[in-house]
Amino acid sequence: MKKGDVFIIIAVILLAGLTAAFFLRPSSPGAVAVVTVDGEVAARIPLDGAGGVYSFGADGQVRIRAEGGRARFEASDCPDQTCVRSGWLHAGGHMAACLPNRCLLAIEGADPGYDALLRGSRPDGEAGL
Amino acid sequence: MKRTAARTAAESGVLVAAAFALSYIEHWIPAAPVPGLKLGLANIVTLIALYRLGTRYAALVAAARCVLAALLFGGLGSLAFSLTGAFFALAAMAALNGRKAVSVYGVSVAGAAAHNLGQTLAASVLMQTPAVFSYLVWLLPLSVPAGLLVALIYRLTARFSPERRGSRH
Numbered sequence: 001m002k003k004g005d006v007f008i009i010i011a012v013i014l015l016a017g018l019t020a021a022f023f024l025r026p027s028s029p030g031a032v033a034v035v036t037v038d039g040e041v042a043a044r045i046p047l048d049g050a051g052g053v054y055s056f057g058a059d060g061q062v063r064i065r066a067e068g069g070r071a072r073f074e075a076s077d078c079p080d081q082t083c084v085r086s087g088w089l090h091a092g093g094h095m096a097a098c099l100p101n102r103c104l105l106a107i108e109g110a111d112p113g114y115d116a117l118l119r120g121s122r123p124d125g126e127a128g129l
Numbered sequence: 130m131k132r133t134a135a136r137t138a139a140e141s142g143v144l145v146a147a148a149f150a151l152s153y154i155e156h157w158i159p160a161a162p163v164p165g166l167k168l169g170l171a172n173i174v175t176l177i178a179l180y181r182l183g184t185r186y187a188a189l190v191a192a193a194r195c196v197l198a199a200l201l202f203g204g205l206g207s208l209a210f211s212l213t214g215a216f217f218a219l220a221a222m223a224a225l226n227g228r229k230a231v232s233v234y235g236v237s238v239a240g241a242a243a244h245n246l247g248q249t250l251a252a253s254v255l256m257q258t259p260a261v262f263s264y265l266v267w268l269l270p271l272s273v274p275a276g277l278l279v280a281l282i283y284r285l286t287a288r289f290s291p292e293r294r295g296s297r298h
Contacts, residue, residue, distance in 0.1 A: 015269055
């Protein structure tokens with residue numbers, strides 16, 4: 001091993017770090033938004049599809065939007081709106097709750113492996129995903 | 130030993146055969162945790178060809194190996210991948226070959242990394258998405274041990290070369 005060899009190895013690892021910075025984004029294929037109402041799982045929404053808005057609660061007062069690897073509380077009749085302000089949730093155990101409506105939203109990543117990187121950097125996803 | 134055209138042709142043939150055999154062996158190594166990850170055993174031969182016969186013959190040997198491997202177990206789609214990878218690797222190794230500060234270890238690691246870069250580039254063109262570059266997050270760091278292993282094997286085989294030119298590297 002010579003000095004140039006060490007330099008090359010460091011350069012390769014730096015390049016890998018650079019790609020990691022670009023492509024390691026929090027998202028996952030096969031990710032599922034799990035909605036729990038009153039302690040029971042009300043829905044498991046796959047985040048692979050086209051997405052949509054789903055209503056929960058007795059009067060449908062909680063609306064959850066799911067799309068391309070992420071989900072969020074879209075609207076709620078609760079006074080504090082903490083759930084809505086939580087914003088978008090990505091894979092990796094992220095969750096948000098609407099306590100007044102006893103509604104919990106959690107993202108479960110089915111496979112947090114390398115495939116997650118592909119989905120996270122998909123050009124047709126929303127910017128900043 | 131005197132280098133004649135016949136000798137070069139014979140050596141090239143032996144190297145193509147060896148590279149083909151190594152591709153075949155690698156074909157049987159079970160699937161790696163990262164898709165597309167391979168040890169790059171055939172790169173041992175590209176290294177030998179580069180050091181013994183020069184860049185031009187190394188390119189020919191690599192191309193012949195890619196075509197043969199594609200005919201036997203790849204197909205045309207894989208030929209584009211392996212050719213791009215092989216020529217990226219060769220370009221990087223040829224650029225570093227002969228530099229005093231770099232030994233065969235550095236040359237081999239650079240070749241392995243360039244191989245992955247080339248294949249990923251080919252994949253991104255073929256699938257029309259830059260998303261495949263995320264594979265480099267794993268492929269690039271892994272090309273360091275793979276490249277070092279290939280260089281080590283090269284050093285071991287160089288001992289048996291008739292001119293003992295291996296001592297130079």
